[in-house]
Amino acid sequence: MKRHLLSAADLTLEDATLVLDTATELAQLTERATVKKLPTLRGRTVVNLFFEDSTRTRTSFELAAKRLSADVINFSAKGSSVSKGETLKDTALTLEAMGSDAVVVRHSWSGAPVNLSRFIRGSVINAGDGTHEHPTQALLDAYTMRQRLGRVEGLRVTIVGDILHSRVARSNVLLLSTLGADVTLVAPPTLLPTGVDAWPCAVSYDLDAVLPKSDVVMMLRVQRERMGAAYFPSTREYSRRYGLDVRRAQALSDDAIVMHPGPMVRGMEIAAEVADGLRSTIVDQVANGVSVRMAVLYLLLGGAEPAIGSDDVDAGGLR
Amino acid sequence: MSDTTSYLLQSVRPYGEGEPVDVRLVDGRVAEIGAGLTVGDSTAYDGRGGVLLPGLVDLHTHLREPGREDAETVETGTLAAALGGFTAVHAMANTDPVADTAGVVEQVWRLGRDAGHCDVAPVGAVTIGLAGEQMAELGTMADSAARVRVFSDDGHCVSDASLMRRALEYVKAFDGVIAQHAQEPRLTVGAQMNEGINSSLLGLTGWPAVAEEAIIARDCLLAAHVQSRLHVCHVSTAGSVELIRWAKGKGWDVTAEVTPHHLLLTDDLAGSYDPVFKVNPPLRTKVDVEALREGLADGTIDCVATDHAPHALEDKEAEWGAAAFGMTGLETALAVVAQTMVEPGRLTWRQVAQRLSEAPARIGRLEEHGRPIAVGEPANLCLVDPDARWTVDPAQSASRSRNTPFAGHELPTRVVATFLRGRPTVLDGRPA
Numbered sequence: 172m173k174r175h176l177l178s179a180a181d182l183t184l185e186d187a188t189l190v191l192d193t194a195t196e197l198a199q200l201t202e203r204a205t206v207k208k209l210p211t212l213r214g215r216t217v218v219n220l221f222f223e224d225s226t227r228t229r230t231s232f233e234l235a236a237k238r239l240s241a242d243v244i245n246f247s248a249k250g251s252s253v254s255k256g257e258t259l260k261d262t263a264l265t266l267e268a269m270g271s272d273a274v275v276v277r278h279s280w281s282g283a284p285v286n287l288s289r290f291i292r293g294s295v296i297n298a299g300d301g302t303h304e305h306p307t308q309a310l311l312d313a314y315t316m317r318q319r320l321g322r323v324e325g326l327r328v329t330i331v332g333d334i335l336h337s338r339v340a341r342s343n344v345l346l347l348s349t350l351g352a353d354v355t356l357v358a359p360p361t362l363l364p365t366g367v368d369a370w371p372c373a374v375s376y377d378l379d380a381v382l383p384k385s386d387v388v389m390m391l392r393v394q395r396e397r398m399g400a401a402y403f404p405s406t407r408e409y410s411r412r413y414g415l416d417v418r419r420a421q422a423l424s425d426d427a428i429v430m431h432p433g434p435m436v437r438g439m440e441i442a443a444e445v446a447d448g449l450r451s452t453i454v455d456q457v458a459n460g461v462s463v464r465m466a467v468l469y470l471l472l473g474g475a476e477p478a479i480g481s482d483d484v485d486a487g488g489l490r
Numbered sequence: 491m492s493d494t495t496s497y498l499l500q501s502v503r504p505y506g507e508g509e510p511v512d513v514r515l516v517d518g519r520v521a522e523i524g525a526g527l528t529v530g531d532s533t534a535y536d537g538r539g540g541v542l543l544p545g546l547v548d549l550h551t552h553l554r555e556p557g558r559e560d561a562e563t564v565e566t567g568t569l570a571a572a573l574g575g576f577t578a579v580h581a582m583a584n585t586d587p588v589a590d591t592a593g594v595v596e597q598v599w600r601l602g603r604d605a606g607h608c609d610v611a612p613v614g615a616v617t618i619g620l621a622g623e624q625m626a627e628l629g630t631m632a633d634s635a636a637r638v639r640v641f642s643d644d645g646h647c648v649s650d651a652s653l654m655r656r657a658l659e660y661v662k663a664f665d666g667v668i669a670q671h672a673q674e675p676r677l678t679v680g681a682q683m684n685e686g687i688n689s690s691l692l693g694l695t696g697w698p699a700v701a702e703e704a705i706i707a708r709d710c711l712l713a714a715h716v717q718s719r720l721h722v723c724h725v726s727t728a729g730s731v732e733l734i735r736w737a738k739g740k741g742w743d744v745t746a747e748v749t750p751h752h753l754l755l756t757d758d759l760a761g762s763y764d765p766v767f768k769v770n771p772p773l774r775t776k777v778d779v780e781a782l783r784e785g786l787a788d789g790t791i792d793c794v795a796t797d798h799a800p801h802a803l804e805d806k807e808a809e810w811g812a813a814a815f816g817m818t819g820l821e822t823a824l825a826v827v828a829q830t831m832v833e834p835g836r837l838t839w840r841q842v843a844q845r846l847s848e849a850p851a852r853i854g855r856l857e858e859h860g861r862p863i864a865v866g867e868p869a870n871l872c873l874v875d876p877d878a879r880w881t882v883d884p885a886q887s888a889s890r891s892r893n894t895p896f897a898g899h900e901l902p903t904r905v906v907a908t909f910l911r912g913r914p915t916v917l918d919g920r921p922a
Contacts, residue, residue, distance in 0.1 A: 302694075
């Protein structure tokens with residue numbers, strides 16, 4: 172039985188298309204209505220389990236669940252029993268005992284949502300795990316591309332920045348390739364993982380060469396701490412070689428859009444003028460996040476059986 | 491059981507060779523080998539044509555005592571060892587307190603004596619507290635009742651080249667050996683699994699092969715320079731096998747071990763995020779597994795060592811990144827070797843005896859173990875049913891911990907009996 176959304180790889184082309192179509196319908200429904208709430212998940216309980224702070228993602232999921240009339244519990248690991256040594260398992264069993272139907276989990280360790288899914292009966296939705304994945308971010312990015320450019324298939328999508336540590340990049344590469352986009356990753360070699368050659372995408376070190384051939388440019392945040400670990404010599408050099416400044420943005424074709432999952436470091440990977448410019452979809456992405464997360468919750472919880480997602484994960488097996 | 495000190499093993503095939511014979515054990519020694527021996531005063535045990543091997547010797551066991559008796563004790567760990575066919579194990583030094591003084595190594599040695607399931611040869615820490623800074627009193631440990639000959643900071647690499655050189659030099663005075671956990675620390679900060687395609691997709695920090703190989707290359711050169719003995723722990727990469735082959739080709743005194751799990755499992759298993767597959771060094775790729783089997787077959791790798799690393803349930807039932815490194819292995823070691831090496835025809839039982847008994851005993855300088863099956867030799871033996879097949883059930887383990895990566899695997903061969911100095915520690919596959 173399909174129950175969880177742990178990785179963008181869990182979604183087939185049909186699944187992903189269904190999520191995007193459902194999100195479109197839900198967005199239209201709530202836009203037209205004066206009361207934005209739908210009764211679909213009345214009586215269901217969604218837990219936001221955040222072991223790592225993320226106000227924007229938590230709020231987005233919370234709003235999505237509330238618009239579907241679900242009861243929402245925000246369980247922040249900070250200041251809770253987790254910091255006193257309670258394990259992921261104990262937390263999961265507690266939530267299970269409270270009768271949660273779905274757990275939206277954000278965790279600093281890669282794979283924690285997979286571990287969680289072994290301890291509970293309800294659905295688990297990965298809201299970002301370590302440097303692994305963030306599948307609903309990829310869904311909202313694909314939704315935004317479709318909204319602005321009318322399609323995803325055949326789009327040339329360039330993802331720029333700290334690919335090595337980015338869960339957004341991993342989920343986007345997997346989802347966009349499922350949806351038929353041509354993805355190119357651009358980063359200094361130090362910020363590309365060993366093994367990236369096997370990913371379903373192209374790789375380049377040269378942003379200027381790739382930009383004119385891009386329909387979508389997705390800029391990723393680069394944390395200043397990476398400089399200390401010698402991934403690049405200075406923020407200034409990084410910005411010169413891989414930042415999307417005003418001059419570089421001019422190399423883009425007229426219809427190309429600029430995306431960023433946030434939070435941004437203005438002046439580092441993206442110039443303020445570009446972030447606030449007409450090409451930018453950054454604000455749309457936030458709005459679309461709610462529609463896409465409504466769609467995911469609806470499809471996992473709304474029917475007798477979940478309509479999308481992965482089957483149960485067997486201990487010890489490959490997914 | 492009769493209180494006789496004499497056993498007659500009937501119908502056994504030493505090294506799996508030739509027609510079955512009877513082997514009589516008297517007063518801790520092999521007294522007689524021949525067909526149709528009379529039972530006399532001996533207690534007879536029907537070996538049903540099984541393979542008789544010298545008792546297995548493990549160069550790399552974590553018994554966890556003192557300090558983590560919730561995960562394993564000398565009693566439970568050595569019982570698991572006996573059930574796996576072992577008559578001697580080397581107990582690693584990363585206990586709490588660390589085995590870096592004569593007091594601690596003697597305590598562990600005595601606990602082994604008291605338990606009586608197999609001999610325990612404590613490994614001494616190379617540096618005080620495994621901190622990699624100041625050499626521990628290696629000579630005092632060597633001179634203690636525990637007679638330590640193997641020194642290792644296992645779990646930590648002696649990464650300081652100067653300190654490693656001095657340690658290699660120093661142990662020459664008492665025929666010691668440095669067993670190195672080859673892991674360049676700066677190349678493995680936060681490392682969680684093998685660095686490659688799987689780590690890239692799983693978002694887990696990679697443990698590159700070069701972090702192991704760079705240290706092995708350096709240590710081989712150092713050992714050659716000071717003309718000392720180096721033992722490389724749990725070799726896990728194809729490149730490491732090549733380096734060791736090269737060093738041996740030079741005639742340098744370098745030995746190496748491989749674990750059963752590195753002979754069978756690959757890093758594909760990390761895709762489950764199940765920390766039972768989290769181990770240091772990490773599971774590698776198919777190419778590495780093949781190179782390790784080749785190295786073990788051609789003698790580049792001298793021996794199989796378990797790196798039996800028991801962990802309490804809560805230390806494994808966690809997120810991958812938060813979970814402890816390590817797998818249990820004493821009770822499955824021989825079966826995994828049988829599956830990966832004997833069944834495919836890459837090792838004979840005689841070669842298994844070399845790699846799981848004679849070589850590790852020689853490297854660890856255990857004089858009474860790894861001896862030929864011959865009259866007058868110590869009766870440290872293990873009897874194997876080569877036709878048995880069994881399914882690994884963690885709940886059935888004698889170890890206090892359950893973190894076997896082979897749960898549910900069907901494996902060939904079963905240890906039927908183990909004799910320590912002529913006394914059975916295991917009979918009919920159960921504690922005697």
